[in-house]
Amino acid sequence: MSWTEALGFALALVMVVCSIRELHWSWPLAMVSSVLYFFVFRDSLLYAEASLQIVFAVLALWGWWQWLRRGPGDAPALRIARLSWRGWCLSVLALVVLWPALALSLIHYTDSDVPWWDALPTALSLIGQALLGRKLLENWLVWLVVNIISVGLFAHKGLWLTCALYLIFVAMSVLGWRAWRSRLLAQARAARERARSHRHPGRREHRQVLAGARPGRSAARPRAHGACRARGAAPVVRTRRPHATSP
Numbered sequence: 001m002s003w004t005e006a007l008g009f010a011l012a013l014v015m016v017v018c019s020i021r022e023l024h025w026s027w028p029l030a031m032v033s034s035v036l037y038f039f040v041f042r043d044s045l046l047y048a049e050a051s052l053q054i055v056f057a058v059l060a061l062w063g064w065w066q067w068l069r070r071g072p073g074d075a076p077a078l079r080i081a082r083l084s085w086r087g088w089c090l091s092v093l094a095l096v097v098l099w100p101a102l103a104l105s106l107i108h109y110t111d112s113d114v115p116w117w118d119a120l121p122t123a124l125s126l127i128g129q130a131l132l133g134r135k136l137l138e139n140w141l142v143w144l145v146v147n148i149i150s151v152g153l154f155a156h157k158g159l160w161l162t163c164a165l166y167l168i169f170v171a172m173s174v175l176g177w178r179a180w181r182s183r184l185l186a187q188a189r190a191a192r193e194r195a196r197s198h199r200h201p202g203r204r205e206h207r208q209v210l211a212g213a214r215p216g217r218s219a220a221r222p223r224a225h226g227a228c229r230a231r232g233a234a235p236v237v238r239t240r241r242p243h244a245t246s247p
Contacts, residue, residue: 002043008036009165016169019132020176022080022183027064031057037162044157047110048102048122056129063133080184083131083138091127091142098123114153121149137184140177147173 011033018026034056041050066078083091099119106115124146131139147169154163 002040004036005040005159005161008033008040009161011036012165013168016172016176020172020179022067022135024064024067027060027067030060030063034060040159040162044159045110045112046114046118046153046157047112048106048115048118049153052122052125055126059126059129059133063129066133067135078135079187080135080137080180082184083136087131087136088138091131094127095123098126114156117149117153117156121146121153124149137177137180140173140180144170144173144177 011029015026015029015033018024018029034053038050038053041047041053069078099116102119102122103116106112106119112118124142128139128142128146131142147166150166151163151170154160154166
């Protein structure tokens with residue numbers, strides 16, 4: 001274990017925690033961690049993973065800008081969303097193109113002993129990073145697959161600390177999915193409440209007024225007999241008319 005692997009390990013853990021909490025500081029941490037892991041993977045002949053770290057460092061600048069953008073009312077321009085069917089199709093198409101392209105490049109231009117195994121998590125990581133930059137919930141599913149594959153790859157290469165890191169990443173991918181899904185559901189509930197209040201802007205206030213008026217309704221409408229006494233009027237006395245008798 002080298003000092004670059006140890007430092008990259010620590011920074012990568014903090015980076016994922018920040019990503020789960022939607023903190024934009026995850027992106028500069030990703031840049032530094034990627035540079036460190038470039039040297040780790042290069043020395044282990046994992047050239048696709050090493051090249052991926054350089055791409056990650058560049059993509060981190062784009063992701064940082066995406067998360068820092070502000071919308072109306074100084075609110076974040078990006079909110080957690082779901083991947084559309086079109087997005088799923090594009091992601092699968094990207095994997096079909098990237099995986100063999102990367103593997104063939106490793107076969108022809110490097111001395112990698114695991115070109116296809118190395119290329120698969122690399123291709124998936126590029127897709128996951130793009131989804132994360134757009135705050136799409138499904139990025140955590142992609143990272144879950146990447147991390148599971150990477151555990152076996154790094155164990156094969158004897159990178160035991162990095163292997164342990166990616167085991168932790170497996171659990172953190174599940175936590176990230178659950179945390180973002182809860183926030184997405186909360187966003188949906190808040191949006192429904194806003195839409196309901198916009199359709200019926202006076203309904204809630206009207207109900208509140210009625211609710212406040214009900215307890216005093218009986219006191220505001222006294223009985224007629226009590227009202228007469230309150231005004232000082234004499235009560236009406238009914239007399240019975242005598243029956244007429246025959247002389």
